[in-house]
Amino acid sequence: MKKIVLILSAFIITVPFVGAQTGAVDCSQVIKSVILNKDMHYSVYLPPSYNTSNRSYPVLYLLHGMMDNYTGWAVKGEVTRIADKAFNGGAAPEMIIIMPDGLIDAFYINNYDKSVRWEDFFYQEFIPQIEKKYRIQPGRMSRAIAGLSMGGYGSLYHAIKHKDMFSVCYAMSAAVLEVQPVKPGDTTVTFNNNFNLKLWGPNNDEGLPMNYKEHSVHEMVKAMEPVKPQTGFSMATGPGLPKIVIDCGDDDFLLQQNVNLVFLMKSKNIPF
Numbered sequence: 001m002k003k004i005v006l007i008l009s010a011f012i013i014t015v016p017f018v019g020a021q022t023g024a025v026d027c028s029q030v031i032k033s034v035i036l037n038k039d040m041h042y043s044v045y046l047p048p049s050y051n052t053s054n055r056s057y058p059v060l061y062l063l064h065g066m067m068d069n070y071t072g073w074a075v076k077g078e079v080t081r082i083a084d085k086a087f088n089g090g091a092a093p094e095m096i097i098i099m100p101d102g103l104i105d106a107f108y109i110n111n112y113d114k115s116v117r118w119e120d121f122f123y124q125e126f127i128p129q130i131e132k133k134y135r136i137q138p139g140r141m142s143r144a145i146a147g148l149s150m151g152g153y154g155s156l157y158h159a160i161k162h163k164d165m166f167s168v169c170y171a172m173s174a175a176v177l178e179v180q181p182v183k184p185g186d187t188t189v190t191f192n193n194n195f196n197l198k199l200w201g202p203n204n205d206e207g208l209p210m211n212y213k214e215h216s217v218h219e220m221v222k223a224m225e226p227v228k229p230q231t232g233f234s235m236a237t238g239p240g241l242p243k244i245v246i247d248c249g250d251d252d253f254l255l256q257q258n259v260n261l262v263f264l265m266k267s268k269n270i271p272f
Contacts, residue, residue: 021048022084023094025074031129035121041101042126043074044134045083047094056135058095058142061127063102063151066175070101096134100126105195107175108147108154112201112211123162144168144242149175149254156217156261159242170245176217176257181207218261227269244272 027043047057062079064072073079079097086092102108103118110117136142145166147155152174159169179196182188182203200209213219244265248258265272 021088023047023050023080023087025080027071027074031126033121033125035117035125040121040126042070042130043099045074045079045097045099046134047087047096048084049094050096050135054135056137058093058144059131059134059136060095060097060144060146062097062099063108063145063147063154064099065147065149065151065173066102066105066107068102069104070099073097073099096136098130102150102154105150107150107199107215109157109199109215111199112197112209119158122158123165127165140165141167144170146170146172147174148172153177153217156244156246157215157220159244160217160220163241166242169242170247172247173252173254174217174246174248174258174261175254176261178216178218178257178260179208179212183207218264221261221264221268221270224268224270226267227271241270244270246272 023045025043025045027041029042029044031040031042033040050057062073064070068076079099083097087094100122103116106116106118108118108122110119130136131138143166145155145158146169147153149172152171153176155169156171156174156176159166179200196203196209196212200211200215202210204210246258246262248255252258262272
């Protein structure tokens with residue numbers, strides 16, 4: 001969590017320095033979602049000067065891990081203490097931090113049968129309402145996304161697919177899942193079968209869940225044209241990707257998946 005400071009300092013903006021003060025987290029906020037047909041809770045961190053100024057702030061969308069919820073970063077992640085320290089110490093400009101609910105295991109996407117359209121909710125309902133309610137600077141350069149595990153996957157997926165929305169992506173222990181094709185006669189784990197079916201659908205002729213490639217970060221990178229070093233982005237993919245940081249410990253059970261992704265990104269000359 002301490003490395004979140006790197007995300008906070010990545011925005012290229014100029015803001016006045018504020019003396020030592022304390023921000024505030026509110027875990028009681030709710031958005032009524034028509035798309036998901038339910039109330040969607042979220043936590044929000046407002047920086048120290050928010051209630052005493054009239055200016056607007058950049059925003060960080062911070063995604064929690066699997067089996068956690070919208071309170072995870074606020075309660076267990078000590079977001080207030082770490083953000084306050086970064087802002088008061090001058091390591092980063094003040095910003096608003098929004099922590100949405102990922103519905104335990106929705107992986108921040110639209111699932112196969114569209115019974116959980118989290119991605120549609122995020123862009124059509126959540127971000128518009130959030131950025132209307134709070135004094136948030138408009139535009140890609142004032143918007144970042146980050147997350148842990150399932151949220152690390154979500155941050156990379158959205159940063160790549162919706163690269164025009166975010167200027168910074170920080171993925172911690174990202175659950176960038178790699179699914180191997182199932183061959184006739186293969187024995188597979190029941191949990192994996194059920195999880196794959198819920199998220200990506202039944203297997204196709206390749207032995208892969210039907211919507212897996214569409215949502216796999218590895219497959220998304222494989223489909224990219226190599227980045228031209230002299231331009232810093234691929235002409236085939238339009239605007240450059242956000243600044244990307246991939247953070248995974250050498251004893252992390254998700255390390256190999258992250259190493260494989262790094263290898264792919266290097267093969268495409270994608271800076272990170």
